[in-house]
Amino acid sequence: MKPQRRPLSNMGTEEDISQLAELFRLMGDTSRLRIILKCLHTPISVSDIATQLELSQSLVSHHLRLLRTARVVRSERRGKQVFYVAADEHIQCVIEDMVAHISEPDQNEEDD
Amino acid sequence: MKPQRRPLSNMGTEEDISQLAELFRLMGDTSRLRIILKCLHTPISVSDIATQLELSQSLVSHHLRLLRTARVVRSERRGKQVFYVAADEHIQCVIEDMVAHISEPDQNEEDD
DNA sequence: AAAATATATGAACATGTATTTATATGTATG
DNA sequence: CATACATATAAATACATGTTCATATATTTT
Numbered sequence: 001m002k003p004q005r006r007p008l009s010n011m012g013t014e015e016d017i018s019q020l021a022e023l024f025r026l027m028g029d030t031s032r033l034r035i036i037l038k039c040l041h042t043p044i045s046v047s048d049i050a051t052q053l054e055l056s057q058s059l060v061s062h063h064l065r066l067l068r069t070a071r072v073v074r075s076e077r078r079g080k081q082v083f084y085v086a087a088d089e090h091i092q093c094v095i096e097d098m099v100a101h102i103s104e105p106d107q108n109e110e111d112d
Numbered sequence: 113m114k115p116q117r118r119p120l121s122n123m124g125t126e127e128d129i130s131q132l133a134e135l136f137r138l139m140g141d142t143s144r145l146r147i148i149l150k151c152l153h154t155p156i157s158v159s160d161i162a163t164q165l166e167l168s169q170s171l172v173s174h175h176l177r178l179l180r181t182a183r184v185v186r187s188e189r190r191g192k193q194v195f196y197v198a199a200d201e202h203i204q205c206v207i208e209d210m211v212a213h214i215s216e217p218d219q220n221e222e223d224d
Numbered sequence: 225a226a227a228a229t230a231t232a233t234g235a236a237c238a239t240g241t242a243t244t245t246a247t248a249t250g251t252a253t254g
Numbered sequence: 255c256a257t258a259c260a261t262a263t264a265a266a267t268a269c270a271t272g273t274t275c276a277t278a279t280a281t282t283t284t
Contacts, residue, residue: 016211016214017142017145017146017149018142019214020145020207020210020211020214021139021140021141021142021145022140023140023210023213023214024136024137024139024140024145024210025136025137025140025141026140027133027136027140028133028134028135028136028137028138028139028140029133029137029271029272030129030130030133031272031273032272033129033132033133033136034129037129045230045231046230046231046232047229047230047231055273056273056274056275057230057231057232058231058232058233058273058274058275058276059272059273059274060231061231061232061233062232062233062272062273063272064231064232065232065233071218074219077280077281079230079281079282080228080229080230080231080280080281080282081229081230081231081281082230082231082232087213087216087218087219088213088216090209090210090212090213090216091213093205093209093212094206094209094210094213095132097202097205097206097209098132098135098136098202098206099128099132100202100205101135101199101200101202101203101206102128102131102132102135104199104200104202106183107186107199141241141242143242143243144242157260157261158260158261158262159259159260159261167243168243168244168245169260169261169262170243170244170245170246170261170262170263171242171243171244172261173260173261173262173263174242174243174262174263175242176261176262177262177263189250189251191251191252191260192250192251192252192259192260192261193251193259193260193261194260194261194262
């Protein structure tokens with residue numbers, strides 16, 4: 001079930017906006033976005049992400065640290081491996097909404 | 113009414129991901145995000161955005177061009193002024209979902 | 225305890241980009 | 255047509271950041 005839609009009226013503090021922008025910024029890199037997509041549904045280990053996405057282990061780890069600090073993903077240790085998964089369902093909602101936006105028909109008065 | 117939730121399964125092409133990331137990247141800057149928020153509900157002129165946000169006219173115009181090219185906002189000329197407004201409701205949904213994510217309680221095993 | 229495996233971290237580099245300054249384009253008005 | 259007003263654009267700069275390479279930490283296994 002989708003969370004209720006809260007008005008954006010009372011979230012105008014600079015602090016909120018910085019935090020919002022930070023989250024969007026993190027999702028605004030193709031490597032990180034692909035990593036997030038891998039973590040969306042089920043937990044996945046760092047090495048699996050690296051091999052599946054053909055990214056270096058170091059790079060994946062760097063990105064995961066940023067994502068974890070921003071609470072986009074959370075981590076869970078299982079033996080030698082560490083599994084990462086999206087922090088909550090909202091991450092998926094955000095992406096789905098943006099996909100919906102992309103597939104929206106264009107209606108601007110001026111041409112490009 | 114919220115748009116239906118489409119599975120993210122069949123949107124794995126590199127092209128889609130690049131476009132997605134580009135949109136998130138654009139929203140990942142505080143100046144641009146504040147501009148977007150100003151355009152969310154009703155059309156607003158460039159100069160009004162600039163004065164209300166205390167940003168230079170040039171900077172606002174630069175950002176609006178990027179946002180318009182990416183179809184985050186659309187423009188409409190009214191006499192000397194140009195009004196900008198969010199391209200569709202999905203933009204607002206994306207932001208609302210992210211706000212919901214921020215206010216979500218943390219549940220990670222490890223502390224920071 | 226040593227070796228092996230998985231992950232994390234630090235420094236360096238190269239690239240990208242937000243912002244400013246100056247100027248140009250477009251639109252209405254005297 | 256010239257002036258004023260609103261917006262757009264170009265070049266330059268300062269800063270941020272994605273990626274790589276090398277190395278460290280953590281956990282299991284022999």
